[in-house]
Amino acid sequence: MKIYHAPRSRSLRVIWAAEELGVPYETTAASFARPDPEFLEANPAGTLPAMVDGEVVMTESVAIMQYLGTKHGPTPLVVEPGDARYPDYLQFLLFGEASLAAPLNALVGTKFMAPEDQKDNFTVKVITRSFHRRLALIERQLQRGDYMAGDAFTLADISVGYALGLADMLELGELPATVDAYGKRLTSRPAYQRALAVA
CATH class of the missing domain: 3.40.30.10 (Glutaredoxin)
Known part of the structure; x- marks a missing residue:
């Protein structure tokens, strides 16, 4: 592969x-x-x-x-249909990209390519506010377990974890304490560290 x-x-x-x-x-x-x-x-x-x-x-x-x-x-890592955790798994597998990471594409382009006087524009502010509002869904989910589909790490956590890392790279501000702790749990995983080291 x-x-x-x-x-x-x-x-x-x-x-x-x-x-x-x-x-x-x-x-x-x-x-x-x-x-x-x-x-x-x-x-x-x-x-x-x-x-x-x-x-x-x-x-x-x-x-x-x-x-x-x-x-x-x-x-x-994959929750199968029929498992009680499947709806949460499916929700956050897609949420990590569709609701969290995808809107940040415009911020990546703005941060690295926009003229200096256009970096802090209306769209940047709207996307940043929207990202932080959506973190409330992660906070609520973490009240039910340590991960997005309960107490076991799954691919949904990779999906969401990447988006949190992207937000950190873009310096979008502080995360809620529970979300920040969750992100640190993800990035401390040996598999993540190995992946991050790939040039």
Whole structure:
């Protein structure tokens, strides 16, 4: 399995999941700014990640995690339908990207590419406020257990954990104490540390 990767991009989710699952993989450095033809063949949109697993080519990080967990399972990282925790698992597996990380794309572009006088604009403020409001859902969930699907770490935590790391990189301000402690639990995992070290 080949993962096209750039540090701190969404490919981190895929590598983290592979490390947690013990799935062998290789990485190929990819660039948003200067994508090479091989990368664009795997993902014509030029976004990360891109994963090639034999004839399978996928480009959505959350979908790739679920694919890996299902292919290499059964695993405690994937909560199956019929399990009482499944609705929470599914909710936060998608929430980590759709509600938390995806809106932050505009902030990444603004932080690193906008002219200085446009970095603190109306859109940045709206997205930042919205991100912090949505953390209330994580706070509520953490009242029910240490992780998004109860007391066991799952792929939903990788999804949400990546978004929290992205917010930290963007310096979006302090997190609620319970969310901050949760984030630290995630980033202290050996598999996360190994994934983070991949160049």
